[in-house]
Every structure is written in C-alpha cells, then in structure tokens.
Amino acid sequence: MVEGTARHLVGDRLEITGARWGLAGAEAVLKLRAVISNGDLDRYWTYHLDREHQRVHQARHQEEYTLTA
Template identity: 55%
Template sequence: LPIATGVIEGACRDLIKDRMDITGARWSLQGAEAVLRLRSLYKSGDWHQYWQFHLKQEYQRNHHVLYLDGVPLMKRLLYARCSTTAPTTLPITV
C-alpha cells in the first residue's frame, strides 16, 4: 500500500513546524505540547465543542461554589457570622 507521506508531512509542517519555528520563541516541552493540542483541536474543527467544555469546567471550578443555592458566598458567610444559624436563602431587601 502506498503511504501518503507528502500529505502527512504537509500536515505536520502546518500543525507543528510553522508554529514552533517562530523567530525568538522559546518553548518548554509542556508549553509546546499544550499549544499543539490546541492547534490540533482548531484544525480538526473541534474547537467550539472543546471551548464550551472548557468554559463549563472553569465555571465549576471557580464560580459554582460562590453562588451555591443562588446566594453569594460572601452574603452567606456574613449572615452566618451575625447569627447562630444561617438560612439556606436570604430575605430579599429593596
């Protein structure tokens, strides 16, 4: 079977070599691998799906706990500090 090495070499050049050979750029192994993974997601057309996943993960890590039960964490902490029992929801004040 003939192997399409020209096509594969072209893809490697497009995906890897052109990015890694930027003048003045220095790459650690981890940094280069991270960039290559992102470029491969972009080139394969999976970028949008990945980015939605990334945003969801970031929200879970950084924001979900802050607004648990719809009440901001700081309000829950302040209310708990001022009373012996903190309610699960706070009264709405206008």
C-alpha cells in the same frame, strides 16, 4: 506526506525567533490545532468554560461546605 507537512507547519511556528516553547506549551498548541481541524472547537470551548467556572467557583466557596460521611 502528513508527517512532512506537520513538521513543516508546526516546526515553522515553534522556531520563531525569540519564542520560547516548552514541551507542555507545544503540546497544548498541537492539541488545540487538532480540535480546530476536527471541527470541535465550539464544543471544546463550551467544555473549557464550564471547567474553568467550576475551578474558580469551587475554590472560592469550598470553605462553606462541610463533609459528611
């Protein structure tokens, strides 16, 4: 029953006329739907914003750091 429901709901969205879905995009949508279904969206979004902030600012200021080993 679960597989049939998932196939119906996800299949309908992935087969929208004119939409182009790759495997990575489809997997990202499924993972996000799972996070929402589990009630973890707020916690995930906080994590996502933190990681994005680190990615952007670390790359911008990376040349200011010197490695010491």
